[in-house]
Amino acid sequence: MPQRPVTVFSFSDGHDSSAALIRNGKVLAALQEERPKNIKHYDGIPEFSMREVFKIANIHPSEVDLIAITNLVRVHSPSSRKIQAAPGMPKESQLGARVWFALHALGYVPFVSSHTFAKMYVKILHNFREMRQTRKVLDGLGLLDKETVFIEHQLSHASAAYRSCPWSYDEPTVVFTADGAGDGLSSTVSISEKGEIRRVASSTSYDSLGNTFYGAITVYLGLRAWQDEYKTMGLAPYGNPKYCINAMRRIIRINPKKPLEFENKISPFIQSKLQSMLSRQRFDNIAAAAQQHLEDLLVAWVKNAIKKLGVRRIVCSGGVFLNVKANKRIMEIPEVEEMFVYPAAGDDGTAIGAGLQAYFKYCKREGFRPQKVPITDLYYGPSFSDEQIEQTLRESGWIKKAEYHKAIDSFVGESVASGKIVARFSGRLEFGPRALGNRSILADARDLKTVGRINFAIKQRDFWMPFAATIIEERAQDYLVNPRSSPYMIMAFNTTMRRDEIVAGIHPFDKTCRPQTLNKEWNPEYRAVLDAFNEKTGVGALLNTSFNIHGYPIVCTPKQALWAFENAQLDGLALGNYFLTK
DSSP states (O other): OOOOEEEEEEOOOTTTOOOEEEEEEEEEEEEEEEOOOHHTTSOOHHHHHHHHHHHTOOOOOOGGOOEEOOOOOOOOOOGGSSSSGGGGGHHHOOHHHHHHHHHHHHTTTTHSHHHHHHHHHHHHHHGGOOHHHHHHHHHHOTTTTOOOOEEOOOHHHHHHHHHHSSOOTOOOEEEHHHHHHHHTTEEEEEEEETTEEEEEEEEEEGGGGIIIIIIIIHHHHTTTTSSHHHHHHHGGSSSSSTOOOOOOOEEEEOOOOOOTTTESSSSSSHHHHHHHHTTTTOOHHHHHHHHHHHHHHHHHHHHHHHHHOOOOOOEESSSSOHHHHHHHHHHHTOOEEEEOOOSSOOHHHHHHHHHHHHHHHHHHHHTTTOOOOOOOOOOOOOOOOOOHHHHHHHTTTTTGGGGTTTTTTHHHHHHHTTTTOEEEOOOSSSSSSOOTTTTTEEEETTTTTHHHIIIIIIOOOOOOOOOOEEGGGGGHHHHBSSSSOTTOOOOOOOTTTTTGGGGGGGGGTOOOOEEEOOOOTTTTTHHHHHHHHHHHSOEEEEEEEESSTTTSSOOOOHHHHHHOOOOTTOEEEEEEEEEEEO
């Protein structure tokens, strides 16, 4: 059968929902609903994104061959228990979540938090999945008659990592997924070869590293589950794990009889048990012990899988792998020959994973040769022309104060070199949790004073959280120990003795860095910013943090960028080719 373009439209409609368009294994467009909605971790059907990806990719819905939907049963964040805590959330039935919460309210907590329920949940409640609002959006796009498949949650994570990794399908690969929960499971181990993903082990949602353990510790510390785990990770280096590590080991462990599975030892009623186990312990010591135990478990898990399967090339996805310090430990395992972590490792990335999985299976069925397109940049979202930006400036009244610069990127680099903190809004929006230059706040990483300014006057976030750095790829060895390409801020590295040049972009206590290494090809405009800064200062890196105010997602539109600029004490905003100061 002759080869032809195969187009897949995919989306996830639960926690961190998103939509994507994929053609012949290449992601043409992808958008997280939180960005246009301006609601962080948006939980619900991504109605805007489902329509917008067709505009971004310039593809008509009639060209779609297949629709892929992530999850057999919708995954909702803990905030979904109180519908009012999730603004804009669809008011449809959500029977699966309601049954879950009703059983909790009736006192059936031990049953709900059990292996048995975790397995029954998907099998039974998938049949009652509410699709009314989804069908309405698909009908508006003219897609109701298209073939539709549902891709299981962990398989979506696995596919995102395996089908995006830098090597070919000819290389045997071990695929790890670990997150809070999805479709009754919280982690999986698979062996992949020739494009097929064969699962060899899994842990139920009852035995979750993300929920039962790390998320529960995050809640115990007074933070929010499924949102603030990164704060627990940032806090950990300040504490000493020795005071609480034994308590952590009593919560969850690797199953001694099944070394590729995790075993929950204290749930249900975990918060009340944590009260007795961790009372009178310092919060930083608790975070330190939780981080160490997570790292130890993941390292042992990966080693067990490599030993059992005899394959040393690994890929990882799922929210647990957003923990860059744990990724660092795994990367340093001698048995790991090569490692790839999917950058959008959280649930936002499952839309892409589901689409890639559906594409592969569709091609195999139709007799086509599925193409594997290794991941490059993550600029999958919308862009805005100077005309659109100028219109926004006129409507807002900022046009009279805006300066037009043809060489705006060099001007931004020089402005940062002079000590200014500048927000940059340029090109296509990044996909995933990290700002990679196009929607970023940039500052001189040599100056520790910028940390206080950004934390309290701009980002308005917790004082202990570290910042990250964008480093010119050719200069990575100046600042990173044993550097490797790290373009997505998903890995952490120890730093060299030249760390003072990037001191504001590393963790202030353990001196590690979560970098974006930037080459010339993926984003030449952003690279021009760093080159101009480097020319002025001799430093090949900038502090780079996401362009948003705390509690809001990364800005998506020029209007959102202006609002954030007006409500933060930034020195400047580069909006396309226009530069604004207050």
